[in-house]
Amino acid sequence: KMAAGMRSGFVLLLALGISCATNENEVSSLIDDLFDDTDYKKDVIPMIKPADKTTNVNAINIAVGLSMISMDLDPAGVLSATTWLRSSWSDFRLQWDPEQYGGLDNIKIPSSKIWKPDLSIYNAADFGSGSFDDRYYLVHANAIVYSTGKVLWIPPLPMKVNCNNDHVLPSTDKNDPQGCNIKIGSWTYDGFHLNLTAYDDEEYLELGDMSNNSPYVVTSQEGDALQTTYYPCCKEPYLSMNYRFTVQRAFAIQDGEKVFNKSPEDLEKLFEQYQTKEKMKREYNVGE
Numbered sequence: 001k002m003a004a005g006m007r008s009g010f011v012l013l014l015a016l017g018i019s020c021a022t023n024e025n026e027v028s029s030l031i032d033d034l035f036d037d038t039d040y041k042k043d044v045i046p047m048i049k050p051a052d053k054t055t056n057v058n059a060i061n062i063a064v065g066l067s068m069i070s071m072d073l074d075p076a077g078v079l080s081a082t083t084w085l086r087s088s089w090s091d092f093r094l095q096w097d098p099e100q101y102g103g104l105d106n107i108k109i110p111s112s113k114i115w116k117p118d119l120s121i122y123n124a125a126d127f128g129s130g131s132f133d134d135r136y137y138l139v140h141a142n143a144i145v146y147s148t149g150k151v152l153w154i155p156p157l158p159m160k161v162n163c164n165n166d167h168v169l170p171s172t173d174k175n176d177p178q179g180c181n182i183k184i185g186s187w188t189y190d191g192f193h194l195n196l197t198a199y200d201d202e203e204y205l206e207l208g209d210m211s212n213n214s215p216y217v218v219t220s221q222e223g224d225a226l227q228t229t230y231y232p233c234c235k236e237p238y239l240s241m242n243y244r245f246t247v248q249r250a251f252a253i254q255d256g257e258k259v260f261n262k263s264p265e266d267l268e269k270l271f272e273q274y275q276t277k278e279k280m281k282r283e284y285n286v287g288e
Contacts, residue, residue, distance in 0.1 A: 026101045026102040026104050027101075027104065027107055029101065030096060030101045030104060030107060031107070031109065033096070034093070034094055034096065035113060038093065040093060040113075040114075041115075042112075042113060042114055042115045042116075043115070044115065045060065045115065045189070045193065045194075046060065046090075046091040046092055046093055046115055047059075047060060047193065048092055051190075051192040051193045052192055053192070054192075055192065056191050056192050056195045056237075058192075059191065059192055059193055059194060059195040060089055060090065060117075060193070060194055060195065061089065061090070061195050061197055062087065062088075062089045062117050062119075062186075062194055062195065062196055062197065063086075063087060063088040063089065063197045063198065063199040063200075064085075064086070064087050064119065064184060064196060064197070064198070064199055064241050065085075065086035065087075065198065065199025065200060065202055065206060065241075066083055066084075066085060066086065066182065066184070066205055066206065066241070066243060067083060067084040067085075067086060067205070067206040067207075067208070067209050068081060068082075068083055068205050068206070068207055068209075068210050068214075068218065069081070069082040069083060069084065069156075069209060069210060069211055069214075070082045070210065070211045070213065070214035070215070071214055071215070071216045071217075071218075071247060072214075072215045072216055073163070073178060073180075073215075073216050073247060073249070077162060077163045077164070077178070077180075078125045078160055078161070078162060078163070079160065079161050079163050079180050079182075079216075079247070080158070080159075080160050081158070081159050081160075081161075081182075082156070082158055083156070083157055083158070083159060084154050084155070084156055084157070084209065085119075085136075085153075085154065085155055085157050086154050086199045086200075086206070087117070087119070087152075087153050087154070087199065088150065088151060088152050088153070088199065089117065089150075089151055090148070090149045090150050090151065091114065091115060091145075091149050091151055092149050093149070094114070094145050094149045094151065095147065095148060095149040096147050097147070098147050104147075105146060105147045106144055106145060106146045106147065107144075107145050108142040108143070108144055108145075109142060109143060109145060110140065110142060110143075111139070111141060111142065111143040111153055111155070112137075114143060114145070114151065116136075116137075116153065117186055117189070117194055118186055118187045118188055118189065119136065119184055119185065119186060119187070120132070120133055120136075120184070120185070120186075120187040121133070121159055121161060121182065121183065121184055122183040122184070122185060122240065123161050123162050123181065123182070123183050124159070124160065124161060124162075125160040125161055125162045126160050130158065131158075131159075131160070132157055132158065132159040132160075135155075135157050135158060136155070136157060139155045139156070139157065141153070141154070141155035141156065159182070161180070161181075161182050163178065163179065163180035163181065164179050164180060164181060175248070175249050175261045176248070177219050177220075177246045177247070177248045178246060178247055178248070179244070179245075179246050180244075180245060180246070180247055181242055181243060181244045181245070182205075182242075182243045183240050183241070183242040183243075184240060184241045184242075184243075185238065185239060185240030185241065186238075186239075190234065190236035190237060190238055191228065191236060191237035191238060191239045192236050192237075194239070195239065196226065196239035196240065196241065197226070198225065198226055198241065203223050203224050203225040203226050203241070204221045204222075204223045204225060204243065204245075205218065205221060205243050205245060207274035208274055208275055210271065210274055212267070212268075212271055214250060215249065215250055215251060215252070215253075216247045216248065216249055216250060217247065217248060217250045217262075217267065217270055218245050218246070218247055218274075219246045219247065219248045220245060220246045221243070221244070221245040221246075222244040222245065225241045225242050225243045225244070226239065226240075226241055227239065227240050227241075227242050248261070248262075249261040250262055250267055
């Protein structure tokens, strides 16, 4: 009986090994077919047809959203934040028939292998090493590519932005609510090439994943972040997501200890509101 059991275990392990090897072979074969055999060029925008001169009919739809994880604000009005950039688009060159690859309908690959939109923060406070622009192209977060050609990429990224870059911030109490905005869009492509849309149709910051230990919290949002701008130089529209919101200090560190601006109970209620996913909510109750 012991020998029979050992043989059964061996057969099971062998079957699992063959299954894993088969799956790896399918993935390797698919990656070879998608990238090597077709000479995939990651620096070329995946447009099926050239951009139309008057409409966005041939443009690529790029869905963009922003999840806030934590944030801090310095006296000069520079907001430092840890975020998850939520983005999705379609690349027709990355389509395949799952039946030809053992039913494989998606793969996880380094984002460095594929084309990505040239998103940038317009009101960024820094552009050097470790900045949003720097990490956007160097981050190791994988992208999920589906057999339909859909690409889903949600990298963790830091950012520093000049709050309300269009005017000088007044001198106010550090504990008062402060207005801020984060403006994201393509650095070079107009709306006839790259049609920016709101991720999950949400034109506001996603706060459901925000850390309870964030030094600053969001107290209100304006929504309607998707904007279209026309410049004197060009007839084409340029699209961006301009998230406008107010922040307020949750706590400060003094002598190595937290000194709360709002009570822990009020902050707990605030974070519960973030979790309710009330999509059109503009004001958050942060206590008296």
